[in-house]
Amino acid sequence: MLTESFDYVLPEQLIAHEPLAPRDACRLMVMDRERNTIQHERFSHLASILKPGDVLVFNNSKVLPARLMLEHKGRMVEVFLTKRLNSTDWLALVRPGRIFVRGLSLNVTDQLGLEILDIAEDGQRTVRFSDGGDLLEDVLRKVGQAPYPPYIKNTKASFDDYQTVYAEDEGSVAAPTAGLHFTKRLLSMLKGVGVQQEFVTLHVGLGTFLPIKSKKIEEHFMHYETYSIDHSTAKRLSEAKKDGRRIIAVGTTAVRVLEDSFNSQYGFRSGRRDTNMYIYPGYEWKAVDALITNFHLPKSSLLLLTCSFGGTDFVLRAYKEAIKRQYRFYSFGDAMFIQ
Secondary structure (H helix, E strand, O other): OEHHHHOOOOOHHHEOOOOOOOHHHOEEEEEEOOOOEEEEEEHHHHHHHOOOOOEEEEEOEEEOOOEEEEEEOOEEEEEEEEEEOOOOEEEEEEEOHHHOOOOOEEEOOOOOEEEEEEEOOOOOEEEEEOOOHHHHHHHHHHHOEOOOOOOOOOOOOOOHHHOOOOOOEEEEOOOOHHHHHOOHHHHHHHHHOOOEEEEEEEOOOHHHHOOOOOOEHHHOOOOOEEEEEOHHHHHHHHHHHHOOOOEEEEOHHHHHHHHHHEEOOOEEOOEEEEEOOOOOOOOOOOOOOEEEEEOOOOOOHHHHHHHHHHOHHHHHHHHHHHHHOOOOEOOOOOEEEEO
16 A cells, blocks of 8 residues: 555644643544444543443553753753663664764753764764663653644643643653643543443553555554553453453553554453554444544544555545544644544
8 A cells, every 4th residue: 555545635723732720631533434424522521422331441541741952062952861771771863864873962951961872874863861760751741842843833822731631651752642632620520421431551652653654555664662561451352342342442542552552352462562563444343332532644644544444435534534524633632532
C-alpha cells in the first residue's frame, strides 16, 4: 500500500493551537462501523453514548519536560529527549544536527552538563548527563520545556494542559492526546453509569509520533516503546473480554498495549515489555472493540492504525466530513469514537 493513499489536505485554520476549557467541551464524531453512519456529539455526552459494562482503558503515562533549549557559542540549540536508557543516558533528537558530534559537551545548568556519546543510524544521539537521579529530574523540571509538537505554535497552553488529569507514571515525550478530553467530573459520571475504568502505561516515544517517510507503508520502521500492565488490571481485562464486554481503547497508545499484551488463549498478559507493534490496514484485531482517538496527521502511523480499525474508506470519509464541518484537528483538537 502506498503512503500517499493516506494523505489529505487540512486547512491551516483547523489546527488546534489551544485546548478548550473545560476539556470535555470538544466535539465528538461517533462512527458506527456496522451501520456505516456518522453522528456528531459533544465529548461531555460520552456517559450517554457508552453502555454499562463497557471498559475504558487509559494510558496513564505522564509527559516529561523533554525539550531542552541550550546555548552553544552564542546560539540556541535544541536537545529533545526521546527515551531514557538508564539514570544518566538518553536517546535524543537534536537541532541543528551538524554541531552535535561525538564528544560535544554542553552546560544545562551550572550543576549539570551533557555529552554526546554516539550517533545512531536514524540520527538520534546518545546523550549522557553528568549526574542522574534527583538532580537530573529537578533540572528537567526547572529548565525543560513542554514537548509540544511542531504544529502547535505560539500557544498559551500550560504544561498541565498537555497532561491528562489521570497522568501518573512519568516517561512520555508526547501526550497520549485522546485522554486530554477527559475531566475528573466526566470520569465520575462514567463510573456512575457503570463504565469500568482501567489504566495501563506506555511511555510515548518516537514509535508514536515519527512520520512515515517511505513510499510504501510496509517499509516503515516503528521504534520500540516501553509499556507495562499490572497483574490485577490484566486479570480484570481478561474477565471483561471473556464476558463479552467491550474493551474501549482511549488512544492509539492504549491500543498498542492491549493488542500486544493479548493472547487469545490466556487473555491479557501482565508485565513490562517493549513493543514496536505497527498496525496498518490488514491487521487482524484481537483485543480492542472500540476506539476513542483524535484526528491525526496525514500519512502518519496513527492515521494508519485508525484506518485499520475503522476501515480506510470509512475513516477517510469521516475526515472529509470533519473538515467540511470545521472540526478542530490534532493534539488539542476534537475526537472521534469508532464502535
